Amino acid sequence: MGYHSEQLVCELSTNAQQFRIQVLDMVFNAQSGHLGGSFSAAEILTCLYFHHLRIDPSRPDWPERDRFILSKGHAAPLLYVVLAHRGFFPVAELATFRQLDSRLQGHPDRLKTPGVEMTAGFLGHGISIGVGVALAARLNGMDYRTYVLLGDGEIQAGVIWEGAMEAAKYRLSNLTAILDYNDVQLDGPVREIMPIAPVIDKWRAFNWAVMEINGHNVRQVLEALDGAMDVHDRPTVIVAHTTKGKGVSFMENQSRWHGRAPNDEEYAQALAELKGAM
Amino acid sequence: MTEKLSMRIAYGQALADYGEINPDVVVLDADVSASTQTHYFAARFPDRFFNVGVAEAGMVDVAVGFALGGKIPFANTFASLISLRAAEQVRTCVAYARTNVKLAAAYSGLSDSKDGPTHHSVFDLAVMRAMPNITVVVVADATEARKLVPAVAEYDGPVYLRLSRAEVPVIFDDDHVVKIGQGVTLREGKDVTLIGTGIMVGRCLEAGNLFADEGIQARVLELHTLKPLDEALIVQAAEETGAIVTAEEHTIIGGLGGAVAEVLSTRCPVPIMRVGIPDTFTESGPYEPLLDRYGMGVTDIVTAARQAIACKSRGILRDCGQA
Numbered sequence: 001m002g003y004h005s006e007q008l009v010c011e012l013s014t015n016a017q018q019f020r021i022q023v024l025d026m027v028f029n030a031q032s033g034h035l036g037g038s039f040s041a042a043e044i045l046t047c048l049y050f051h052h053l054r055i056d057p058s059r060p061d062w063p064e065r066d067r068f069i070l071s072k073g074h075a076a077p078l079l080y081v082v083l084a085h086r087g088f089f090p091v092a093e094l095a096t097f098r099q100l101d102s103r104l105q106g107h108p109d110r111l112k113t114p115g116v117e118m119t120a121g122f123l124g125h126g127i128s129i130g131v132g133v134a135l136a137a138r139l140n141g142m143d144y145r146t147y148v149l150l151g152d153g154e155i156q157a158g159v160i161w162e163g164a165m166e167a168a169k170y171r172l173s174n175l176t177a178i179l180d181y182n183d184v185q186l187d188g189p190v191r192e193i194m195p196i197a198p199v200i201d202k203w204r205a206f207n208w209a210v211m212e213i214n215g216h217n218v219r220q221v222l223e224a225l226d227g228a229m230d231v232h233d234r235p236t237v238i239v240a241h242t243t244k245g246k247g248v249s250f251m252e253n254q255s256r257w258h259g260r261a262p263n264d265e266e267y268a269q270a271l272a273e274l275k276g277a278m
Numbered sequence: 279m280t281e282k283l284s285m286r287i288a289y290g291q292a293l294a295d296y297g298e299i300n301p302d303v304v305v306l307d308a309d310v311s312a313s314t315q316t317h318y319f320a321a322r323f324p325d326r327f328f329n330v331g332v333a334e335a336g337m338v339d340v341a342v343g344f345a346l347g348g349k350i351p352f353a354n355t356f357a358s359l360i361s362l363r364a365a366e367q368v369r370t371c372v373a374y375a376r377t378n379v380k381l382a383a384a385y386s387g388l389s390d391s392k393d394g395p396t397h398h399s400v401f402d403l404a405v406m407r408a409m410p411n412i413t414v415v416v417v418a419d420a421t422e423a424r425k426l427v428p429a430v431a432e433y434d435g436p437v438y439l440r441l442s443r444a445e446v447p448v449i450f451d452d453d454h455v456v457k458i459g460q461g462v463t464l465r466e467g468k469d470v471t472l473i474g475t476g477i478m479v480g481r482c483l484e485a486g487n488l489f490a491d492e493g494i495q496a497r498v499l500e501l502h503t504l505k506p507l508d509e510a511l512i513v514q515a516a517e518e519t520g521a522i523v524t525a526e527e528h529t530i531i532g533g534l535g536g537a538v539a540e541v542l543s544t545r546c547p548v549p550i551m552r553v554g555i556p557d558t559f560t561e562s563g564p565y566e567p568l569l570d571r572y573g574m575g576v577t578d579i580v581t582a583a584r585q586a587i588a589c590k591s592r593g594i595l596r597d598c599g600q601a
Contacts (some may be wrong), residue, residue, distance in 0.1 A: 067346075110375055118346065119375035122366060128336040129371065132343015132351070139326065140306070140348065157365075162336030170328075 001201040002219050008051065013192040013276065015085075016046040020247050021274050022094060024083040028267045030098040034105070037151060038071075038078035038256040040215070040242040045075075047221040048147060049082045057087035060114045066144050067133050070149035071119045071126020072180060073107040074259065079116070080104050089117030123154040127163025127177060133173040134167070145229070149179045153185030156194045161206065168207035177237040180215065182244035186258045203237045212253040215240025217277045247274050280447040280480070286384060287421035289441055292427040293382075297323050304344050306330060306353045313443070314354040314384040334359040338367035338379070343593045350431050355441060356390070357383035357399035361406055372436045373409040377591040380430050381438045382506060384544055385525030386416075387476065388569060389443035394562040400555050405531025406438040407505050414438040414505040416476040416526075416534075421450040421504065432582025433458055434576045440476065442527075443567055447480040451499075461508035470583045470590075471522050475501050478525035478553070478574060484597060485579040498585060504534055504595035506530040509541050516546040523551045525579050527569070530554040549589035551582035554572035 004055065020230050049055070053066040058228030070079050084091045089103070098270035105111045115137035118129055128238035134146045138236045149208065167175055180241040181199065190196055204209045209231045213220040221240065228236035244258070248270040262270055297319050304326045311317045311329060320327035330337045334355050339489050341351035345455045353360070360368065360383050373377045382404060390397040406414050413432065415437055423441065430437045437458075449464075466480070474482035479500045481540050484494040497519055501508060522542065524535040525582055535552030542550060555572045569575065 022418050031439075063348075119370065122370055125342075125367065125371055128339030129343040129346070132340040132345070133347045135304075135328065135340070136344050136347020136349050159335045159339070162330065162333035163339065165333070166330050166336060166340060210403075267453070268458075 002221055002223055004222050009218045009222075012046050012050055013043070015050055016042040016218070017082045017247065017274060017278050019078065021044060021271065023077045024262070024267065024270055024274065025052050026077045026081065026094050026097045029095060031261045031273060033077050034074040034123060034259045036184065036244040036251060036254070037072060037180065037182065038075045038246070039134040039246040039251070040129065040244050041075050041149060041180045042246065043216050043218050043221055044149065044178055044205070044240060045082045047076055047218060047225065049086050052225045053147070054144065055086075057115065060088060062145055064142065067117050067146045068109055069126045069130050069133070069146065069148045070120055071148050071155055072123065073120025075149070076104075076106065076108050079108060080113070083113070086115070089113070093127065095128055119168065123151065124157030124159040127148060128166060130165055130175050130177070131166045131170070131172060132245055134172045135170060137174055146175045148175070150177055150179045151180045151185070152179060152183060152190050152196060153193070155179065164203070164206040164208065171233055172235045173232050175235040176201055176225070177235065177241045179237055180242055181239055182242040184244040184253055184255050188255045193241050199239060203239070207234055209234050209236040210239060212239045213241070215242035216246060235241060247277060249273060282445040283420035283448050285417060285420050285442045286313075286315045286422050288423040289382070289417070290318040292424040294322050295320035296431060297326065297429075300350065300431060302348070302350045304328065304351050306341050306351055307336050308334045308355040309357070310355055310384070314382065314570045316354050324371070324434045325372050325422070335364045337373055338364040338381070341379045342371040342375070342550070343365045343378045345379050348377060350380065352380045352382050354382045354384060356397065357386035357402045358395060358397070360438075361399065361402035364551070364556060369409055373411045377413050377436060378434065379436050379556060380439050381436070382581060383440045385443045386440045387442060388560060388572065389565060391565040392562050395559045398560050400529050400533065400560065403442065403504060403526070403528050403534070404536065407532065407537060411436060412505065413437045413503065414440070415457060417442065417480040417505050418476055418500060418502060419446050419449045421448060421452065421454055422456060425454060425456045429456055429458055442477055444477065449480050449483065456502065459503045459508060461507045461511040462500040462502070462529065463497070464500055464578050465496065465498035467495035468519055469495045469521070470587050471497040471519045471532065472525065472579060473499045473512070473515070473522060473538060474499055474525045474529050474585060475504065478527055481574070481576050481579060482525050483585065484576045486589045488576070488580060489583065494587070501534060504537050507537050509539060509545070512541050513537055514543050514544050516548045521590040523553060523579060523582045525553040525574070525585055527574060528554050529557060533555060549586045553578050553582050553585045
């Protein structure tokens with residue numbers, strides 16, 4: 001039993017599941033978008049935006065705010081749902097996802113969407129950008145923290161490890177990375193396409209503090225985010241074990257649901273499963 | 279003989295001097311500070327200097343992060359590494375995301391001459407010019423390097439600043455006014471216009487002087503900003519002289535020549551001759567002979583100008599359709 005109240009944990013879990021339903025609706029309406037990697041990160045983003053981050057939706061440019069950088073930009077549907085429900089823009093706008101004239105691009109665009117800290121889409125940028133943001137905080141004498149959500153396939157990109165070295169060199173304890181370790185990427189299982197294991201040892205070898213959690217367990221997510229704030233001499237990565245397509249039986253652990261939209265029958269079944277679990 | 283000064287040392291010292299004035303400037307380098315001359319800044323402001331090692335893509339993304347955090351980052355490495363290895367970082371995170379990053383592209387053109395084609399940067403302008411939101415600025419001499427550091431830092435938005443390794447003839451004195459986006463008329467003339475950028479500006483002036491000896495009045499323009507282009511100045515030159523030569527230390531595809539042709543083909547079609555590197559890779563060699571070997575000699579400019587004037591006098595492409 002942890003120090004967060006059962007009520008908080010319950011609320012956040014319920015929110016995360018509701019957000020999955022909204023994500024499903026968005027991708028179904030658009031007939032395009034990424035469900036698998038949005039579902040796997042639902043608890044992580046919910047904990048960040050509905051409890052952990054120091055933010056003020058009425059002031060998206062508030063200088064003191066914590067920064068969240070979605071490096072795995074294809075989880076944009078989830079980010080949009082969370083931002084809308086947190087009050088950064090109207091929930092009704094979610095229906096415009098991937099349509100002409102929408103502020104909700106297929107991948108995040110910082111110039112278009114209130115609350116989106118950084119443009120993303122192609123993978124590999126988040127750590128180095130986070131390093132710059134965290135260094136700027138240090139130079140400016142500000143105590144905001146910077147968070148980066150990484151995909152597991154994404155860390156196959158060499159530039160991620162450039163960022164890992166930079167963050168360690170400058171001992172950026174104000175930078176926390178979260179690895180959405182669902183073990184499935186576009187083409188198949190991560191362990192087959194290009195193994196990243198032993199991932200804990202890799203980050204440790206790069207002089208990061210490493211925590212390992214179940215990324216769908218809200219209490220563990222909250223405690224890890226808090227725990228990273230107690231590390232004062234190096235950056236922290238939270239390795240969050242997750243399930244791609246979490247919550248929908250026929251999507252779970254299936255790479256074909258990385259970036260595919262459901263048809264009518266699939267939508268109905270997915271909706272029933274997600275609602276049934278609440 | 280014109281005095282020559284090192285452009286890179288002028289840049290490095292100017293950056294360090296400007297660091298004193300503007301505390302928001304931070305400088306990044308990818309293990310080439312002894313080459314780019316950012317070591318001047320590093321020595322004076324060690325807390326605002328970040329050497330990320332041989333990691334150019336990472337460096338550009340760190341610079342993006344600094345810009346998001348309200349700083350004015352100058353990211354320094356060789357032009358080919360910025361424009362090619364880190365091109366996706368520049369496209370996605372600098373250009374598309376419109377972050378206030380200054381890309382200081384050292385060793386451009388053939389200026390790292392003896393290191394050979396890997397180190398030459400001969401299509402960076404084509405790459406950078408094609409990206410929306412990027413302002414492309416090419417430095418002509420040491421004076422301009424000094425003046426452009428504050429101008430680029432205080433310019434709102436991403437800038438690609440193209441610099442040379444070489445000691446280059448000094449063209450401008452301290453009265454030179456550099457305004458990003460505004461071309462400079464260096465010599466008046468009515469028979470032909472020679473448009474230069476970067477170190478080719480000096481060679482255009484030399485060609486202009488040669489023509490003066492034989493009674494041909496060549497106008498000489500400097501375009502330090504390839505984007506946004508000073509279209510009015512170019513169109514006016516085409517209208518008034520009827521023949522254009524462009525000269526750049528770059529392939530003739532997609533750089534200054536391409537930019538000028540794009541404007542004039544619709545607004546005032548006159549003969550245009552493009553001086554630069556033909557569509558080929560280069561080779562190692564001493565700098566100035568290498569420029570001559572690959573089509574950027576003063577004689578190349580002169581020949582091109584004669585061809586442009588001949589086209590004009592044969593009546594090819596007359597009438598700009600201007601009132």
